[in-house]
Amino acid sequence: MRCEIIGIGTELLLGQIVNTNAAWIGQRLADVGWDCLRQTAVGDNEERIATAIREALERADGVILTGGLGPTQDDVTREAVARVAGVHLVRHPEIEQWLRDRFSRFGGARMAEMNLRQADIPEGGQVIDNPVGSAPGLIVEVGGKPIYAVPGVPREMERMLEDVVLPDLAARAGQGRTIISRTLRTAGLGESWLAERLTPMWESFKDGGVTMAYLASAGEVRIRLTAVGGTREEALNEIAPVEAAVRETLGDIIYGLDDETLETRVANLLMESKRTLSTAESLTAGLIGARLTAAPGSSEFYLGGVISYATEAKVSVLGVDSDLLAEYGPVSEAVAGAMAEGARRVFGASFGLATSGVAGPAEQDGQPVGTVCLGVADANGTTTSKIRAPGDRAQIRAWATTSALDLLRRRLEGKA
């Protein structure tokens, strides 16, 4: 099954926005084993959009359009699809009513008539509901091949793809019509290390109906398992033994599932046990604090931190023993542990979390670039670790941030 993706919007061509939608859809198509041989971006021009759709339908079994479904005159995806299908646009009264209701619910005074363009659907087409925005999506068949049109706003596009477009494509391919993905999240290890560990177990599953994808970012790798089934249960049943085997192989390297981030996991563990956290950051210089507070509600567990960037500040602000510092040097497990204990004391928190290391570009105190020492302290004592982070300065700092949060996660789970 082949499917092409066409991004619509002059702002894409002018480079005002990057076409992340194409990458997202490309990943999801690959997950279910479909080929995408071409991605295209065209401007807000009815004729050029129609031409691009016709060309795509000649090569592929279906085409997904993103963008151009807004209420203004420059949004002409609806018109272009109707032109390709050789039909007229027909106003749908139930969408019109839904738009009017939605508008008044959001406190709009009087809806501009222009907005009703979003209720126009090519004759014979199907509507895709938009639970998170105002532009409905479309499915129109031409020569037995589906054209899907979804909004360009990533959140709205993703929702329609997951709920309607991908299942519809699956059904057309005779794969069933439910697509389920489970994403196991790991921290602190590289993609190649994980792939090597998982290769033996994958032998028994690779010819089955489940696909496995690795999605890597600094210090974290997500392992996404996807199956297509006749029903949700069927798909889940296909994934279950693979997931169990991955979990057995990786153990507590897996910290979370699907959308649960490392900071969310840590936040939940702290809040469940009504404990608090403070930080002492050297090479990460605020990255841990910023990440812990990215989501609202973080004041419930995060008290604050010290960025002890100058070595002297480790002594004067965090109270690290100057003899210890002289003996082991600032980039050492001993000092990272003392920094964590210092952060805990300064803020009166249950836990202190500390980083010290060499972000580069030059080595420091005889320690090579990428050396990172981490410490976690609570009333029961201190856990430290020393790792070697890969990459450039930004990657080393991101890796250190992730590894520190993961050390705390393990400690909170009673595993460090």
Place this chain on the structure above:
Amino acid sequence: MRCEIIGIGTELLLGQIVNTNAAWIGQRLADVGWDCLRQTAVGDNEERIATAIREALERADGVILTGGLGPTQDDVTREAVARVAGVHLVRHPEIEQWLRDRFSRFGGARMAEMNLRQADIPEGGQVIDNPVGSAPGLIVEVGGKPIYAVPGVPREMERMLEDVVLPDLAARAGQGRTIISRTLRTAGLGESWLAERLTPMWESFKDGGVTMAYLASAGEVRIRLTAVGGTREEALNEIAPVEAAVRETLGDIIYGLDDETLETRVANLLMESKRTLSTAESLTAGLIGARLTAAPGSSEFYLGGVISYATEAKVSVLGVDSDLLAEYGPVSEAVAGAMAEGARRVFGASFGLATSGVAGPAEQDGQPVGTVCLGVADANGTTTSKIRAPGDRAQIRAWATTSALDLLRRRLEGKA
């Protein structure tokens, strides 16, 4: 003049990487007034690449290819271009020698013969030197229209575009062959505010040879002026009066030029005068510290900071007067000033910089979401300001970070 962009790489279709190159090139083409009516991405397949090139040449006056120039067998852009041109690939001995020299300079033991594929150029084609990587670029003319092939690595692609491809396109369009851009960087004001201020002066320039583009990110807007001329001097002479008029209109809202970031500007001002900085962050919770230390060498001026996330930490760690805190509340100019003074004292720095505010999603202490108070302190006293940042939680925090750095920049320049 019309130009199309084709991204080459199966990893683009699988969504493993996002096609940021297309957006970057789209911006630069717009800067010099060329139309880009279509962007395409295709996989590493010789026939499909050749087809995409042929189609693009039918619609446009030139085509830019990115990617597929590496040494491995899956990199087939060279072959595809040769096929479209109807010529053979010819090995260039001078590129071969350059590759061998480069390889031994980077400490390689023995270069794999495969790497020499990068010395193969379609017969009659021109080579684009790669000063920052190993893959040379190509220019091949077909039916009088140029095909440019450049690497997919953004840094290498950008360099070849700026140095060779854009000037060559300009020369073919009879615009001259030197393209100059000057980017004036501003902070703390929105794009629409700036556009409104600049509209009257722009009236006298809009029909001239200079284009103006606004590039916005949280709390910062860059104004890029671009001209094409016969020589560098001609282009600069075209830009000069426009730049002067923009500078006269905006005054010290402009903090820097081209690649100079706000944090670089602040760092340079501090280092030039041998002064040091410490921070006290509440809603930004480490974002300022992280940004100040993103570049190496920051330990020369940045001593560290306190993330006073819990209100109590403002008193216990930063020494903010508890009566002051009770009177004005944590989100106030008075407390931001006292936090800045506290940071200065705790770290013994020349300057203290502080943020306190409401990142949302809910209002706090009667202050609406987006309220941000900033403070800068040095031995001569304290400067504070109160702003209303737009957007969601992440945008408000980014805006607060930028505005704080800009307040410090103005103080260091003697303007606050």
